[in-house]
Amino acid sequence: MEIIRDNIEKSEFLVHRSVFADKEILARERAEIFNKCWLFIGHETEVPEKGDYRRKKVGGRNLLLVHGQDDVIRALYNTCPHRGALVCRENEGNARAFRCFYHAWSFKNDGELVGMPGKDGFPKDFNADGTKNMKAVNRFESYRGFMFVNFDEDAISLDEYLGNAKEYIDLVADQSESGLETLGGIQEYSVRANWKLIAENSVDLYHGMPTHKTYFDIKQSQDADLKRVKLEGKGVQLDNGHGVMEYVAPWGRPIAQWTPIWDDNLKKDMEEIKEGLVERFGEERADRIANYNRNILIFPNLVINDIMAITARTFYPTSPGYMEVQGYSFAPKGEPDAHRKARNTNFLEFLGPGGFATPDDNEALELCQEAYNNNTEVQWNDISKGMSREGGALATDELQMRSFWRQYNAVLQESYNKEVALK
Numbered sequence: 561m562e563i564i565r566d567n568i569e570k571s572e573f574l575v576h577r578s579v580f581a582d583k584e585i586l587a588r589e590r591a592e593i594f595n596k597c598w599l600f601i602g603h604e605t606e607v608p609e610k611g612d613y614r615r616k617k618v619g620g621r622n623l624l625l626v627h628g629q630d631d632v633i634r635a636l637y638n639t640c641p642h643r644g645a646l647v648c649r650e651n652e653g654n655a656r657a658f659r660c661f662y663h664a665w666s667f668k669n670d671g672e673l674v675g676m677p678g679k680d681g682f683p684k685d686f687n688a689d690g691t692k693n694m695k696a697v698n699r700f701e702s703y704r705g706f707m708f709v710n711f712d713e714d715a716i717s718l719d720e721y722l723g724n725a726k727e728y729i730d731l732v733a734d735q736s737e738s739g740l741e742t743l744g745g746i747q748e749y750s751v752r753a754n755w756k757l758i759a760e761n762s763v764d765l766y767h768g769m770p771t772h773k774t775y776f777d778i779k780q781s782q783d784a785d786l787k788r789v790k791l792e793g794k795g796v797q798l799d800n801g802h803g804v805m806e807y808v809a810p811w812g813r814p815i816a817q818w819t820p821i822w823d824d825n826l827k828k829d830m831e832e833i834k835e836g837l838v839e840r841f842g843e844e845r846a847d848r849i850a851n852y853n854r855n856i857l858i859f860p861n862l863v864i865n866d867i868m869a870i871t872a873r874t875f876y877p878t879s880p881g882y883m884e885v886q887g888y889s890f891a892p893k894g895e896p897d898a899h900r901k902a903r904n905t906n907f908l909e910f911l912g913p914g915g916f917a918t919p920d921d922n923e924a925l926e927l928c929q930e931a932y933n934n935n936t937e938v939q940w941n942d943i944s945k946g947m948s949r950e951g952g953a954l955a956t957d958e959l960q961m962r963s964f965w966r967q968y969n970a971v972l973q974e975s976y977n978k979e980v981a982l983k
């Protein structure tokens with residue numbers, strides 16, 4: 561199966577459109593990608609206290625992220641070891657124990673079975689091997705508060721998997737000495753498009769100006785000094801299919817780039833934050849943290865946007881042409897109200913469900929999917945931008961997307977090759 565054509569000599573990179581519409585390919589993605597890669601489950605600040613829990617859907621599984629009385633955070637499979645019912649039906653809360661709706665088996669918040677009606681029907685050592693406890697996902701690791709699960713027991717460590725993408729996560733996490741926290745609530749929406757389209761779109765600065773023109777026109781009208789909107793920086797191919805673009809942009813960043821639509825007081829605050837960063841990290845790194853934006857794609861389905869607000873996004877296919885998306889928003893712990901307000905305005909204006917970005921992006925993705933579903937005579941997508949450029953890719957090039965596709969292709973080809981070897 562020819563998935564990509566990666567022609568360095570000709571500076572041409574093509575992706576076969578069947579990968580967006582084919583059911584057999586989706587089944588293979590589930591087996592080879594979603595069952596084997598590290599998948600984002602949430603941020604540790606979502607369950608800060610003992611007993612805190614949140615229901616999560618990750619890689620198609622119903623999970624329960626729970627902070628146990630023993631102070632350990634776990635991802636439990638949210639299914640009753642008795643006959644399978646979903647044990648926890650609330651989206652979030654705080655509980656010492658969970659009781660199954662069906663036959664009322666109950667479990668401590670570390671998953672251990674502690675009660676069952678009609679005990680006399682079972683032997684005393686019924687749960688001696690622990691198989692009647694709620695099962696935990698064994699591979700559960702975190703980096704700087706970002707927590708991941710892996711359904712493959714033999715997977716490499718999260719640390720190794722993230723590789724040099726950690727440098728960019730650090731730039732986000734280092735923004736605040738007190739650490740980042742998630743803001744209440746998760747945005748959930750679905751898009752009639754293949755999941756890989758949002759992976760591409762999230763590290764695609766090329767589409768910024770045309771797709772989000774209205775937003776940039778508004779930015780220009782708000783800032784008399786802004787003669788020309790510039791989005792300048794670099795695109796980087798990272799380890800294991802990850803990618804990033806890092807660039808300057810005209811919008812305000814609550815860490816620590818002031819914009820004229822904000823209150824004048826905030827200008828001083830932003831300068832102070834910047835000074836603090838210079839003290840902690842030196843001029844160059846402080847400038848990167850404060851004034852550079854970064855959109856990080858962690859293969860296969862996590863995007864961390866550190867732009868006019870800090871967000872994360874994860875997505876999963878329910879069919880080749882349909883995905884469910886979850887959006888998170890982050891901010892420094894204990895941020896002053898005025899900063900939080902500026903951050904939230906920024907977020908809503910561009911990234912929120914009624915903002916200038918998300919609805920337009922989703923429209924673009926659905927327009928593409930329409931062709932993959934129906935115009936099957938046209939077979940290849942072009943992702944070549946920047947391949948012929950000397951001296952490294954720009955942020956508006958497509959190298960960071962090629963990183964994703966190269967890994968994607970490697971994983972799927974390996975699985976095809978194994979099959980051939982078995983025949």
Ligand code: FES
Binds near residue numbers: 641661665
């Ligand atoms: S299915 Fe949960 S107690 Fe029976």
Ligand SMILES: [Fe+2]
Binds near residue numbers: 761767768771772921
């Ligand atoms: Fe966009």
